[in-house]
Amino acid sequence: MISYKDAGVDIDAGNSFVEAIKPFVKATRTPNVIGGIGSFSGAVRLPAGYEKPAILGATDGVGTKLRLAIDAHKFDGVGRDLVAMCVNDLICNFATPLFFLDYYATAKLEIEDAKAVVKSIADGCQLAGCALIGGETAEMPSMYEKGDFDLAGFAVGIAEEDEIDRAKFVREGDVLVALPSSGLHSNGFSLARKVVAELGLKFDERVAGRTLIDTLLEPTRIYVRDFLNLKDKISALAHITGGGIVENLPRIFPDGLGAKVQKSAIKTPEIFNIIAQKVEPAEMMRTFNMGVGLVLVVPKQNTDAVLANSDGYIIGEVVKGKGVELV
Numbered sequence: 001m002i003s004y005k006d007a008g009v010d011i012d013a014g015n016s017f018v019e020a021i022k023p024f025v026k027a028t029r030t031p032n033v034i035g036g037i038g039s040f041s042g043a044v045r046l047p048a049g050y051e052k053p054a055i056l057g058a059t060d061g062v063g064t065k066l067r068l069a070i071d072a073h074k075f076d077g078v079g080r081d082l083v084a085m086c087v088n089d090l091i092c093n094f095a096t097p098l099f100f101l102d103y104y105a106t107a108k109l110e111i112e113d114a115k116a117v118v119k120s121i122a123d124g125c126q127l128a129g130c131a132l133i134g135g136e137t138a139e140m141p142s143m144y145e146k147g148d149f150d151l152a153g154f155a156v157g158i159a160e161e162d163e164i165d166r167a168k169f170v171r172e173g174d175v176l177v178a179l180p181s182s183g184l185h186s187n188g189f190s191l192a193r194k195v196v197a198e199l200g201l202k203f204d205e206r207v208a209g210r211t212l213i214d215t216l217l218e219p220t221r222i223y224v225r226d227f228l229n230l231k232d233k234i235s236a237l238a239h240i241t242g243g244g245i246v247e248n249l250p251r252i253f254p255d256g257l258g259a260k261v262q263k264s265a266i267k268t269p270e271i272f273n274i275i276a277q278k279v280e281p282a283e284m285m286r287t288f289n290m291g292v293g294l295v296l297v298v299p300k301q302n303t304d305a306v307l308a309n310s311d312g313y314i315i316g317e318v319v320k321g322k323g324v325e326l327v
Contacts, residue, residue, distance in 0.1 A: 008141030013109050017137060020115050024122035028132040032098065042133025044099050044156075052161040056095040059154045060085035064189040068216055070148060072203060075113060077219035078151065079120025080127070081186045084220035086155035087128040088239045088294065091227040092252070093164045095157030097130035105138040106149035117151070120219075128224045130155065166236035166297075167254040172320055174235055175303045176249075176259060177312040179226060181293030183218040183271060187242040188287040192216065195278045208270040215271050223294050226310055233306050236297040240289040246324045247286060249295055253318070261316035263326045267291050285326070 004011060018038070025037045034043035046053060062069075062081045069078045079102075087097045102121050104114060114137065125132045144150070184192060196212070203213035227237065236252040245266075249259050268291040276284050284290065297318060298306050306312060319325075 009139045010109060013111060014137060017109060017111050017114055020111060021118045024119045025132050028122050028125040030131045033131045033133060044133060050160055054159050054161040054164060056090055056093055056157050056159055058086045058089040061152045062186050064193060065186050072213045074217055075116040076120050077217055079117050080124035080219035082121060082151050082153040083124030083128055084222045085186050086153050088223050090155055090157040091224060092237050092239050093159060094231065095159040097128050097155055097157040097224060099131045099133045099156055100125050101133060101154045102135040103152040104149060105140055107141050107144035107146050109139050124222060127222045166252055169235040170253055170257060170297050170318060172257060172318055173300060174318040175298045175300055175314055176316040177296040177298050177306055178292040178315045179223060179294040179310060179312045180267060181289045181291055182221040183215060183269060185220040185289055185293060191287055192275055195275045198278055221293050229309060230306055233302040234296045234298050238295045240292050240295060244286045244288060244290065245292060250323050256320060257318055258321035259316055259324045260319045261324055261326050265315045
């Protein structure tokens with residue numbers, strides 16, 4: 001007779017894993033969570049104080065940044081990447097994150113590796129102020145090579161219905177304030193990995209005082225606290241992911257308005273300059289964040305307050321036109 005374990009799926013290991021991660025999940029609990037881990041679904045009550053509450057959802061993965069993490073056997077940041085890529089999208093529609101779920105699929109469940117990943121997801125949830133209320137772990141030996149795994153995440157937030165569409169608040173003359181990224185975040189890694197290979201760079205080489213692998217795997221910055229601190233002073237915000245500033249910023253503008261961005265004002269970390277040795281400038285701008293993780297659209301009268309209460313800096317302004325003009 002053939003058991004499920006003989007086929008490559010260890011139910012006992014899965015059960016042990018669930019027990020092992022319960023402390024991490026518990027640490028993310030918020031007052032709105034109903035029940036605990038282990039039920040068929042997670043439950044969260046809606047917070048009070050909203051006049052026309054709307055529920056928003058966002059989903060994403062970590063992409064081929066995972067390839068580097070697996071090759072380096074370094075998993076303490078990829079969960080924060082996963083959370084960040086979802087909650088940073090939610091706040092662009094003025095949604096406060098409520099809860100998060102993850103999906104972890106692997107060839108064979110290595111409990112210690114998986115624990116490290118889920119702990120980093122829980123760390124990200126705590127930074128975002130949302131609860132990790134559940135997830136799914138799948139062993140699929142015929143779908144993945146030994147040692148490989150993939151991650152996906154799902155975040156849900158709440159917003160006032162009338163505040164979701166930020167384009168209607170944007171005006172000509174508004175100031176564009178950049179909040180720095182922590183590095184490449186989780187975009188463009190297929191290109192970055194190819195460049196690193198072609199340059200013959202090694203993981204332990206130094207980049208601005210750190211190893212190359214630590215620089216590449218630096219977790220994506222989570223901007224939820226910045227958003228909550230500044231939301232009453234800003235008109236709109238754009239998460240700078242795949243497509244860069246030139247493709248993400250126009251998504252928050254109404255018809256007839258665009259942006260003029262001072263390219264020389266952008267504070268670009270050294271890792272981007274290394275990649276740029278093999279990549280054309282225009283391709284860099286539409287692939288990577290170039291050091292800008294979030295762009296805030298700020299009414300002129302609020303600019304000083306935003307700059308004083310953040311690590312942001314001015315990179316341009318909203319103008320008549322379409323798209324982004326780099327000057």
